[in-house]
Amino acid sequence: MKTFLNGLLDAIFPSGCRYCGKKLGLNREVCFCETCWKSIRIIKEPACVYCGKQLFNENEHFCGDCTVRRLSFTDNRSAGIYEGVLKEALHEFKYKGKRSLVSPLGKIMTAYISKTGGVEDIDFIVPVPVFEKKKADREYNQAELLADYIGRSFKLPVLKDVLLRVDDTPPQYKFGVEERFKNVNGVFAVNNSSKIKWACILLVDDLLTTGATADECSKMLLGSGASQIRVFTLARGL
Ligand SMILES: [Zn+2]
Ligand SMILES: [Zn+2]
Known part of the structure; x- marks a missing residue:
């Protein structure tokens, strides 16, 4: 039976x-x-x-970037290093419509939180929004799916109507560090700000590289009355 099922699956999903x-x-x-999933490098102490970047010297506490620039969120934690299988999986999840990857990817994030803690003070989860038209084209927002997965696991409410992306811009990977900050400047807006007054928010996204997107979202949320923004991302670019 198993062989038959495998044969059938081979025909439907040949790769x-x-x-x-x-x-x-x-x-x-x-x-x-399974071997590939296990090869994903989880970020360790x-x-x-501040920004969750993997450091390689036991005596260091913050990275070179954070000595020259402090971003507006309190801190970022990322579960894994953006390379190899995790990079590929994120690509499939984000651009190839592999929605089912939310489960193994979400599990990496919840396992990380279970191990390190850090959601005890959180009032709400807010996913980093994508422009509505882009969401319609892709059929989902990957950050929203991850936020829902985490929300369900830790019984935290996910607010999707608070932070909006009001402008579309080219993807961040096309730009250098400074240009990334300019590229997202003014593209987010806050709605229903009364919901987030004094709230400690966990801002969830799939990837953090320079932190420009999370920084801009945090500025907007803090400017609208939130008391603290902590960021949690699946992967950290090196
Ligand atoms: Zn493999
Ligand atoms: Zn840093």
């Missing part, structure tokens, strides 16, 4: 693991083989206390 090509078992929704 193997998206990273190494190895044949996948019955659970093809996860797109990658020491990591920058």
Whole structure:
């Protein structure tokens, strides 16, 4: 029976693991083989206390970027390093319509929180929004799906009508550091600000690289009465 099912699945989903090509078992929704999932590097101590970047020297507490620029959120924590399988999985999730990846990717985030703590003071989760037209084209906002997954796991409300993206801009990866900050300047707006007065918010996104997007969102939320913004992202660009 199992062989028959595998044969049938091979016909429907002919490709193997998206990273190494190895044949996948019955659970093809996860797109990658078990060995590849296990190869994802989870961020460990020491990591920058502000931006969550993996550090490699035991005596360091913050990274070089944070010595020259402090962003408006309290801190960012990222679960994994943006490379290899995690980078590929995020690409499939974000641009190739592999919505089912929310489960294994969300699990990486919730496992990280369970281990390190840090959501005890959170009142609400707010996902980083995408421009409505883009969301309609992709059929979902990946940050929203991850936020829902975390919200369900830790019984935290997810507010989707508070932070809006009012302008579309080219993707951040096309720009250098300074240009990334300019690219997102003024593209977010806050709605229903009474909901977030004095709130401690967990801002959720899939990826943090320079922190420009999270910084801009945090400025807007703090400017509208939130008391603190903590950021949590699936992956941290090096
Ligand atoms: Zn593989
Ligand atoms: Zn840092």
